[in-house]
Amino acid sequence: MHEMGIASSVLDAVRTELTKYPGSRATKVGVRIGEWAGVDVESLRFCCEALIMDSDLTGLAVELDYRLRRNGCPQCGHEFAIQNYATQCPRCDCEHTVPLGGTELDISYIELDDGEDDGTSAP
Amino acid sequence: MERVPLEKKVLSENDRIAGELRQRFSEQHTFVMNCISSPGSGKTMLLERTLEALPKDLRVAVLTGDIQTDNDARRLARYSFPVQQITTAGCCHLDARMIEKALANWSRDPLDLLLIENVGNLVCPTSYDLGEACKVVILSVTEGADKPLKYPGAFFKSKLMVLNKTDLLPYVPFKLEEARANARSINPEIDIIETSCTSGEGLDTWLAWIDAHLHLATAAPSR
Numbered sequence: 519m520h521e522m523g524i525a526s527s528v529l530d531a532v533r534t535e536l537t538k539y540p541g542s543r544a545t546k547v548g549v550r551i552g553e554w555a556g557v558d559v560e561s562l563r564f565c566c567e568a569l570i571m572d573s574d575l576t577g578l579a580v581e582l583d584y585r586l587r588r589n590g591c592p593q594c595g596h597e598f599a600i601q602n603y604a605t606q607c608p609r610c611d612c613e614h615t616v617p618l619g620g621t622e623l624d625i626s627y628i629e630l631d632d633g634e635d636d637g638t639s640a641p
Numbered sequence: 642m643e644r645v646p647l648e649k650k651v652l653s654e655n656d657r658i659a660g661e662l663r664q665r666f667s668e669q670h671t672f673v674m675n676c677i678s679s680p681g682s683g684k685t686m687l688l689e690r691t692l693e694a695l696p697k698d699l700r701v702a703v704l705t706g707d708i709q710t711d712n713d714a715r716r717l718a719r720y721s722f723p724v725q726q727i728t729t730a731g732c733c734h735l736d737a738r739m740i741e742k743a744l745a746n747w748s749r750d751p752l753d754l755l756l757i758e759n760v761g762n763l764v765c766p767t768s769y770d771l772g773e774a775c776k777v778v779i780l781s782v783t784e785g786a787d788k789p790l791k792y793p794g795a796f797f798k799s800k801l802m803v804l805n806k807t808d809l810l811p812y813v814p815f816k817l818e819e820a821r822a823n824a825r826s827i828n829p830e831i832d833i834i835e836t837s838c839t840s841g842e843g844l845d846t847w848l849a850w851i852d853a854h855l856h857l858a859t860a861a862p863s864r
Contacts, residue, residue: 520733520765527651535647545642549651556768556794603790603826614829621794623651623768630643 521558524623525565529575531625539630546579546629552622553587587620655769658737662744662772669751672858674851675771677795678779679788680761683805685713686838687779687847688756692720694848699855700751704743705758706735713758723747734765737772753855763792774858775800782806782813786820793827801832801850808837 532544551557559582566580587600591607597618598608605615650656666673678684688703695701703724705713714726725743727735735757757773759766767776778799780788783806789796796802802824804817817835824831834850836843 520768523732524651524768527654531647531649531651531653535645539645542643554794554797556764603793603823605826605829617797621797625647625649625651627647628645630645632643 521561522565522569524557525562525569528566528580528625529569529573529578532575532578532628535628536630539632542630542632544575544578544628545631546581548581548583548626548628550583550585550622550624550626552585552620554620555623557623559584583626585619585622588618589615590618591615652768652770655737658741659770659772662737662740666755666772666774670858671752671755672851672855673755673757673771673773673775674854675757675759675766675773675776676779677759677763677766677776677799678761678781679763679784682761682779682781682784683838684758684761684779685716687803687805687836688717688758689720690838690841690844691756691848691851692717692722694844695722695754697721700753701756702747702752702754703756703758704735704740706739706760708732708760729760733760733762734769735759735771736769740771753858754851763788763795767794767798774854777801777803779803779805780820780824782809782815782817782820784815786816787823789820789823789827796824796827796831799828799831801834803847804833804835806837806839807835807842808840 528547528549532547536542536544551559563582570576570578588597589600589605590597591610591612593612594607594610596607596609606613607615676684701722703717703722704727705717706727706729707713708729708731711726714724717724725746727739727743757771776799778795780802804820821833824833834843834846836847
């Protein structure tokens with residue numbers, strides 16, 4: 519339901535970043551989404567595409583990097599993806615493992631095209 | 642082609658405002674609770690019973706969010722504490738800017754307790770930090786005991802789960818133990834309180850929980 523707002527925040531962040539690189543065009547933005555971020559990935563993809571179409575950011579690709587929830591074991595140091603909500607350490611059976619990720623909602627990078635680089639390196 | 646690492650929160654603008662609010666609440670020793678639940682779990686009724694029981698000299702205020710109507714604010718305004726309705730007009734959650742804007746309508750005098758009733762929704766409100774000290778998730782026994790598994794974010798991020806409408810337990814197939822176990826599997830640290838706003842059962846435990854956290858907020862040193 520709130521994916522449109524999130525898509526809009528992503529594109530605003532791209533625009534803000536672009537102001538630091540006059541003359542450049544953003545070609546791609548990477549977004550990291552945790553399993554528990556409360557965001558539907560397909561819905562977010564749709565919203566981003568809808569907002570990019572015919573906007574000042576036309577041509578921008580959005581790469582959505584979905585991250586499963588992971589826990590770490592304070593006892594044996596094992597890191598594991600959570601399946602079926604089982605948080606017990608599969609290696610040493612410790613019951614008090616701690617969340618390491620899975621709630622991410624981050625913009626990881628932006629790819630820019632400065633309009634001058636034709637793919638060959640300068641002499 | 643150049644790749645620029647950004648490593649920025651998508652909701653960084655919301656988080657910036659939430660950070661400012663949290664700073665202000667901390668300086669003023671205000672304990673802020675962000676109450677989240679699905680529609681119809683009894684958030685407003687729980688807040689009504691809370692306001693009814695709180696000492697009248699406690700500085701309390703309530704912000705209540707809904708997509709439309711000011712029904713909740715009118716219900717909550719009967720207890721002589723300041724109440725404001727935030728009508729989101731279609732938006733499915735409250736965000737930090739809405740809280741900031743609503744607070745600007747009031748004086749900046751410090752509060753002891755600010756109760757925020759979020760829009761009824763177990764999904765989106767969990768993504769938006771409002772500068773609160775804690776989130777509280779309310780689950781009523783007319784819903785499924787598997788709600789914590791279906792909507793893990795809300796239970797993972799909450800400090801307390803209130804199991805509400807316990808007076809209806811004889812009439813519904815809700816399994817209390819299963820609900821507790823599901824919530825703890827998502828968040829082993831979560832506090833759990835059972836309440837019935839109709840019979841009053843468990844409300845003393847709920848009020849004691851608030852009281853204990855109020856004292857923590859009051860005791861917190863100003864930064």
